[in-house]
Amino acid sequence: MSATILDGKATRDAxxxxxxxxxxxxxxxxxxxGLATVLVGDDPGSHAYVRGKHSDCAKVGIxxxxxxxxxxxxxxxxxxxxxxxNADPACTGYIVQLPVPKHLDTGALLERxxxxxxxxxxxxxxxxxxxxxxxxxxPCTPSGIVALLRRYEVPLAGANVTVIGRGVxxxxxxxxxxxxxxxxxxxxxxxxxxxxxxxxxxxxxxVVAAAGVAALITPDMVRPGxxxxxxxxxxxxxGLRGDVHPDVREVAGFLAPMPGGVGxxxxxxxxxxxxxxxxxxxxxxx
Ligand SMILES: Nc1nc2c(c(=O)[nH]1)N[C@@H](CN(C=O)c1ccc(C(=O)N[C@@H](CCC(=O)O)C(=O)O)cc1)CN2
Numbered sequence: 001m002s003a004t005i006l007d008g009k010a011t012r013d014a015x016x017x018x019x020x021x022x023x024x025x026x027x028x029x030x031x032x033x034g035l036a037t038v039l040v041g042d043d044p045g046s047h048a049y050v051r052g053k054h055s056d057c058a059k060v061g062i063x064x065x066x067x068x069x070x071x072x073x074x075x076x077x078x079x080x081x082x083x084x085x086n087a088d089p090a091c092t093g094y095i096v097q098l099p100v101p102k103h104l105d106t107g108a109l110l111e112r113x114x115x116x117x118x119x120x121x122x123x124x125x126x127x128x129x130x131x132x133x134x135x136x137x138x139p140c141t142p143s144g145i146v147a148l149l150r151r152y153e154v155p156l157a158g159a160n161v162t163v164i165g166r167g168v169x170x171x172x173x174x175x176x177x178x179x180x181x182x183x184x185x186x187x188x189x190x191x192x193x194x195x196x197x198x199x200x201x202x203x204x205x206x207v208v209a210a211a212g213v214a215a216l217i218t219p220d221m222v223r224p225g226x227x228x229x230x231x232x233x234x235x236x237x238x239g240l241r242g243d244v245h246p247d248v249r250e251v252a253g254f255l256a257p258m259p260g261g262v263g264x265x266x267x268x269x270x271x272x273x274x275x276x277x278x279x280x281x282x283x284x285x286x
Contacts, residue, residue, distance in 0.1 A: 001250075002249055002250060003228070003248075003249050003250075003251075003252040003253055003254055003255035004152065004253065004254050004255070005254075005255055005256075005257060005260075005261075006148050006149070006151075006152050006154075006227070006229065006254055006255065006256035006261055007260065007261075008144070008148060008256060008260055008261045008262055008263060008264035008265045009260055009264045011147065011148055011151045011264070011265060011268070012264040012265060012267065012268040014151075015147070015268040015269075015271075015272060016056070016059055016060050016268065016271070019060045019268075019271055019272060019275050020059075020060045020061060022275050022279070023060050023061040023062055023275060024061060026275070026278050026279065026282065027061065029282060031092075031278050031281065031282045032063055032090075032092075033062045033063070033092050033093070033274050033275055033277075033278040034062065034063040034064065034065060034090045034091050034092050034093070035053070035057055035062055035063075035064050035065070035091075035092075035093050035094060035095075035119060035270070035271070035274045036064070036065035036066070036067060036085050036088075036091040036093075036094035036095075037050045037053055037054070037064070037065075037066055037067065037094065037095055037097060038067045038069065038078075038081060038082065038085070038094065038095065038096045038097065039066070039067070039068050039069065039097045040069045040070075040071065040073055040078065040096075040097070040100050040101060040104065041069075041070070041071035041100070041101050042071060043099075045233070045235065046097045046098075046099075049097065049267075050066070050068075050097055052267055053095075053267060053270060054066065056267050056268075056270075056271055057271065060271055060275075062271060062274055062275070063090065065085075065088075065090065065091055065094075067081055067085070069081065071101055072101075073104075075103075075104055075105055075108065075109075078100075078104060078109065079108070079109070079112050082096070082109065082112045082113060083112070085117065086112075086113070086114040086117060091117065092117065092274065092277060092278050092281070093117050093118070093119030093137075093273065093274040093277050093278075094113065094117055094119055095119050095120045095270065096109050096110065096113070096120075098169060110122050110123055110124070111123065111124055116277070116281075117277070118137055119137065119270060119273050119274050119277070120137070120139065120140060120169075120270065120273070121136065121137035121138045121139040121140065121143075121173070121273060122139055122168065122169065126138075126139075127139075127168075127173065130173060130176050130177070131176060133180065137273040137276070137277065138173070138177065138269070138273070139168075139169060139170075139173040139174075140169075140265075140266045140267075140269040140270045140273065141169055141170045141174070141210075141231065141262060141265075141266045141269075142170060142173045142174035142176075142177045143177065143269045143272075144262055144265025144266045144268065144269045145174060145177075145208060145229055145231075145256075145262055145265065146177055146178070146183065147265060147268075147269065148229070148256060148261070148262065148265050149206070149227065149229075152254060154206065154227045154254055155205075156178065156183045156184065156185050156206075157183070157184040157185070158184060158185070158186070159185045159186070159205040159206050160185070160186050160188070160203060160204050160205050160206070161178055161185045161186065161187045161188070161204060161205065161206040161207075161208065162187075162188045162190060162200045162201050162203070162204035162206070162207050162208070163175060163178075163187060163188070163189050163190065163208045163210065164190045164191075164197065164201070164207070164208065164209045164210060164211045164216070164217075164243070165190075165191065165208075165209070165210035165211045165212070165231070165232075166189055166191040167210065170208075170210040170231055171189055171191075171208075171210055172189070174187075174208060174210075175187045175189050185206070188200050188204070197216075197221075198220075198221045201217060201221040201222065202221055202222070202223055203223070204223065204226055205223070205226055205227065206226065206227045206228075206229070207222065207226060207227070207228045207229065208229045208231060209228070209229070209230055209231060209232055209242070209243035209244050210231035210232055210243070211232055211243050212232045212233065212234060212243065213232065213234070213243055214232070214234040214236065214241035214242070214243065215241065215242075215243070215244070215245040215246075216232070216243045216244075217230075217243055217244045217245060217248060218245045218247070218248070219245060219247045219248050219250065219251045222248055222251045222252055224251050224252075224253075225252070225253035226251075226252055226253060226254075227252065227253060227254035227255075227256075228244055228248055228252040228254070228255050228256070229255075229256035229261060229262055230242035230243055230244040230255070230256060230257055230258040230261060230262070231243065231258070231262050232244075232258065233258060233263075240258070240259065242257070242258030243258075244257075244258070
């Protein structure tokens, strides 16, 4: 039997409906949420994601600001742009599109963002709040994964989850999210040093593949009925490839495909972070 598809686009559309109403309520009370994006260089994938973020903003009524910058910008110049956004009242939240060119220090850039405007949940203060279990913006892909699993009622409490990839945008924060008491899953975080990846995947109830290696997860590795979420994207001459082999669909119980699964959820959770931050600031004013 073929897997039930975890439909990220349909789930995103439902989230946008809710956000549209909340943005209208904020705007009526004089708070206009505004998302800025900071994009460095010419990477076509990053340009496509940033375009998508701006078109999402238009759909829910969030104003958006673009800062597209040249590949050879210096760290100091780029930090100057972040300082301007920190001071700009029209920008209530912003992101630095990752990855940035190699000569730039990603950690220092993320740290430069005013934590109150951290729309991506990647500032050290936001990640610290996640570790401490305090409220704050959550990294978008991990929170999108949890929202998608919840929407399709995939059981999380007590589940064995194998996450492949230890990056700061997906693997590491996802491990923190899924081991909160509210999710209560047991997480194995796999990476290039993992001795027997197939064995770690085989014992999982839920597999999240975020390695960026095309077709890394093959049907023989997946326990029949498991939920498999494909987060990896590899651009090849034949088109986009996910980390999950297409035949996994015949073995898995649930499948978040690439495209159409986790990606749209990442975009939805970004806007949710912007709206939640605006709501928090309004509550703090009153
Ligand atoms: N500052 C950040 N940088 C990056 C993040 C992030 O969350 N914050 N995540 C990724 C890129 N990303 C958003 O920025 C992103 C990736 C993929 C998708 C998406 O919708 N993918 C489509 C398929 C891909 C395509 O059509 O090109 C899908 O899965 O359906 C959205 C956002 C790294 N950088």
